[in-house]
Amino acid sequence: MTGTIPLQYFLIISTLMFFSGIFGFLTRKNLITMLMSIELILNSVNINFVAFNRYLYPDNLHGHFFTLIVIAVAAAEAAVAIAIIINIYRNFRSIEVDKVDEMKF
Amino acid sequence: MTDYTYTLLIPLIPLALFLFTGLTGHKFKPVVSGLIGTTGLFVVTILSYMTAIRYFWTDHVEGMGYTSLKAFETTWIHFSDKLTVNLGVLIDPISVMMLIVVSTVSFMVHIYSLGYMKGEVGFARFFSFLSLFTFSMMGLVLATNIFQMYIFWELVGVSSFLLIGFYYTKPSAVSASKKAFIVTRFADLGFLIGILMLSFMTDTFDFQTLVSPTGPAITQVGGAAFLGLSGITWALILVFMGGAGKSAMFPLHIWLPDAMEGPTPVSALIHAATMVVAGVYLVARLFPVYSLAAPDALHVVAWVGGFSSLFAAIIACTQTDIKRVLAYSTMSQIGYMMLALGVSGYGGHDGLGFMAGNFHLFTHAMFKALLFLGAGAIIHAVHSNDMKDMGGLRKYMPITHITFLIACLTIAGIPFLSGFFSKDEILTAAFHHNMPLFIIEFAVAGLTAFYMFRLYFSIFWGKETHYHHTPHEAPATMTIPLLILAFGSIFAGYLPFHELVTSDGMPFEAHIEYAVAIPSVLIGLLGIAIATIMYRKQTEIPQRLATGFGYFYNWAYHKFYMDEVYLFVTKKIIFNYISRPVAWFDRHIVDGFMNLIARVIERSAYLIKGFQSGRIQQYGFVFVSGTIALVIIFIYLW
Numbered sequence: 001m002t003g004t005i006p007l008q009y010f011l012i013i014s015t016l017m018f019f020s021g022i023f024g025f026l027t028r029k030n031l032i033t034m035l036m037s038i039e040l041i042l043n044s045v046n047i048n049f050v051a052f053n054r055y056l057y058p059d060n061l062h063g064h065f066f067t068l069i070v071i072a073v074a075a076a077e078a079a080v081a082i083a084i085i086i087n088i089y090r091n092f093r094s095i096e097v098d099k100v101d102e103m104k105f
Numbered sequence: 106m107t108d109y110t111y112t113l114l115i116p117l118i119p120l121a122l123f124l125f126t127g128l129t130g131h132k133f134k135p136v137v138s139g140l141i142g143t144t145g146l147f148v149v150t151i152l153s154y155m156t157a158i159r160y161f162w163t164d165h166v167e168g169m170g171y172t173s174l175k176a177f178e179t180t181w182i183h184f185s186d187k188l189t190v191n192l193g194v195l196i197d198p199i200s201v202m203m204l205i206v207v208s209t210v211s212f213m214v215h216i217y218s219l220g221y222m223k224g225e226v227g228f229a230r231f232f233s234f235l236s237l238f239t240f241s242m243m244g245l246v247l248a249t250n251i252f253q254m255y256i257f258w259e260l261v262g263v264s265s266f267l268l269i270g271f272y273y274t275k276p277s278a279v280s281a282s283k284k285a286f287i288v289t290r291f292a293d294l295g296f297l298i299g300i301l302m303l304s305f306m307t308d309t310f311d312f313q314t315l316v317s318p319t320g321p322a323i324t325q326v327g328g329a330a331f332l333g334l335s336g337i338t339w340a341l342i343l344v345f346m347g348g349a350g351k352s353a354m355f356p357l358h359i360w361l362p363d364a365m366e367g368p369t370p371v372s373a374l375i376h377a378a379t380m381v382v383a384g385v386y387l388v389a390r391l392f393p394v395y396s397l398a399a400p401d402a403l404h405v406v407a408w409v410g411g412f413s414s415l416f417a418a419i420i421a422c423t424q425t426d427i428k429r430v431l432a433y434s435t436m437s438q439i440g441y442m443m444l445a446l447g448v449s450g451y452g453g454h455d456g457l458g459f460m461a462g463n464f465h466l467f468t469h470a471m472f473k474a475l476l477f478l479g480a481g482a483i484i485h486a487v488h489s490n491d492m493k494d495m496g497g498l499r500k501y502m503p504i505t506h507i508t509f510l511i512a513c514l515t516i517a518g519i520p521f522l523s524g525f526f527s528k529d530e531i532l533t534a535a536f537h538h539n540m541p542l543f544i545i546e547f548a549v550a551g552l553t554a555f556y557m558f559r560l561y562f563s564i565f566w567g568k569e570t571h572y573h574h575t576p577h578e579a580p581a582t583m584t585i586p587l588l589i590l591a592f593g594s595i596f597a598g599y600l601p602f603h604e605l606v607t608s609d610g611m612p613f614e615a616h617i618e619y620a621v622a623i624p625s626v627l628i629g630l631l632g633i634a635i636a637t638i639m640y641r642k643q644t645e646i647p648q649r650l651a652t653g654f655g656y657f658y659n660w661a662y663h664k665f666y667m668d669e670v671y672l673f674v675t676k677k678i679i680f681n682y683i684s685r686p687v688a689w690f691d692r693h694i695v696d697g698f699m700n701l702i703a704r705v706i707e708r709s710a711y712l713i714k715g716f717q718s719g720r721i722q723q724y725g726f727v728f729v730s731g732t733i734a735l736v737i738i739f740i741y742l743w
Contacts, residue, residue, distance in 0.1 A: 101719035102719060
């Protein structure tokens with residue numbers, strides 16, 4: 001296993017991706033950008049899965065399977081989210097998240 | 106033992122009639138429901154007479170006493186093995202006697218109503234209510250246990266309420282019906298408490314067990330003493346309170362005069378002959394318990410009865426509404442019956458008062474129903490209740506005149522008419538057992554004769570009033586019941602009651618005691634004579650007497666201000682000092698507490714509602730910060 005990239009590198013990159021996602025999700029006003037931020041979060045998790053699988057249980061493939069499931073779910077989620085965004089646009093004439101605040105007291 | 110199961114039909118036929126005419130009455134011509142009701146009642150009357158003849162004569166073994174028997178009994182509600190409520194049919198001398206009274210008067214009133222109520226709005230409704238009343242009264246009379254009696258007791262109260270308020274568009278009728286219901290309901294509260302106390306002490310509702318001389322009620326006289334009277338005495342006094350309410354005894358009588366707002370046949374049936382004697386029947390039903398276990402309660406019965414009879418007789422002398430005079434007369438006569446039961450002992454000749462009370466109940470039902478139906482015929486002809494609008498009617502209404510005269514003579518205690526026999530027995534019983542009460546009753550006998558003949562002369566003699574249209578005799582449907590009841594009034598006194606209806610079921614010797622009978626007849630004649638002088642021709646005497654008595658006359662004319670006393674007590678005292686504080690407590694303390702809770706919650710909700718802003722990113726921020734905080738707490742600070 002020499003000459004390979006150490007596990008910490010993977011974890012650092014995934015942490016960076018994760019918090020960029022969170023930051024994007026909490027600060028961007030555009031719904032599409034927020035959706036992209038969520039994809040970043042999911043993918044950071046995927047990296048963690050694959051990395052840990054490779055370093056802790058090289059003989060098993062469970063981490064890979066989880067990653068595949070997450071990718072599939074993320075694709076479905078993106079489809080649903082975009083459908084929702086289109087409907088929001090039709091109703092509010094905007095995809096700014098600040099405008100969509102009718103569900104309150 | 107012979108089979109009396111068919112007596113179950115006696116209450117059930119009127120029930121079926123009530124349901125049938127009540128539910129489908131609007132589909133036929135009104136007269137059809139009237140005829141159906143009357144026919145049904147005819148069958149009930151036949152069954153009742155058949156039962157009486159079988160019980161008293163055919164099935165009776167000579168020399169043996171009359172025992173009570175249960176013709177039918179079923180468990181209605183089963184709470185536990187000790188507590189069950191039964192429904193059934195009890196046959197014994199007084200219930201059979203009441204069967205005759207109720208069925209006869211009810212049948213007569215049905216026939217009479219066919220004429221009297223003709224063309225009235227709600228004719229079918231009237232007959233269905235009459236059937237409901239007959240059903241309830243029969244159920245009450247035939248009750249095998251005190252709880253069944255209580256159920257039917259309330260049912261007669263309801264039917265009385267419905268019938269008093271029959272002309273529900275008239276405000277006075279509506280308030281009279283409410284008054285009757287509320288006053289009797291108040292009395293029934295005492296009755297219910299009495300029942301519960303009695304059954305708590307004896308473990309039974311059943312009449313046969315209660316009145317058996319070897320039963321728990323009589324042998325295990327007990328219950329903690331309270332104010333110097335034993336528990337069972339209090340229970341029986343409370344039971345009597347229910348009876349006093351229904352029977353319009355002082356001070357619970359105020360509903361009866363107002364109940365005259367109902368149609369006159371109803372007054373005859375319910376408020377003269379049957380329902381108002383339910384109280385007497387109740388005391389008679391429990392008589393062995395009263396007599397053997399709680400003589401103090403019996404004294405209360407006697408004095409309340411005696412006082413009520415005097416009180417009502419004085420008021421009756423001053424009233425001008427003919428139905429009210431009759432109502433007070435009814436109250437007075439029921440007072441007589443109560444007094445008779447109250448002065449009676451148990452068994453043998455001591456039980457004379459018991460026999461006399463029931464005897465008077467029987468004869469009174471006949472002649473008072475006759476008086477009311479006669480008054481109804483007069484009102485039908487004159488269209489007024491007031492004596493002032495009447496006079497000289499004897500020429501126009503000969504049959505009514507004769508029957509009314511017979512009834513007046515009967516109630517006045519003229520020899521050889523039924524009232525003489527029963528009243529004489531009561532006076533004899535009082536004479537032997539309680540002298541002060543005898544003197545009161547002796548005076549009442551004179552007053553009774555006076556006010557009845559005052560009524561009679563004012564209606565049929567006196568000045569000739571100018572009527573808007575000539576009064577005419579009532580139709581045959583109304584005069585035939587009058588004639589039948591007049592027949593009953595004359596001859597009911599010849600029934601050998603001292604052999605049939607006695608306190609212990611055994612016959613005893615009864616004879617007319619001349620020392621009592623002759624003075625009582627004389628005072629009756631004296632009353633009639635005074636009334637003749639005063640009212641036969643229009644004279645100045647009544648006016649002069651009224652001014653002569655002054656305050657007392659006014660007092661009696663206003664019914665001794667009993668209504669005002671009640672209004673004062675309820676409106677000024679109970680409303681002001683109990684109801685208003687309670688209402689204030691409810692409104693300000695109870696409601697206030699609830700409102701406080703609601704307001705606190707509302708305020709705090711208002712404070713925190715800003716958290717739900719609808720902004721997704723804010724939610725996300727809170728969520729993420731929360732997660733991070735938890736992570737820090739669990740990993741580094743735990």
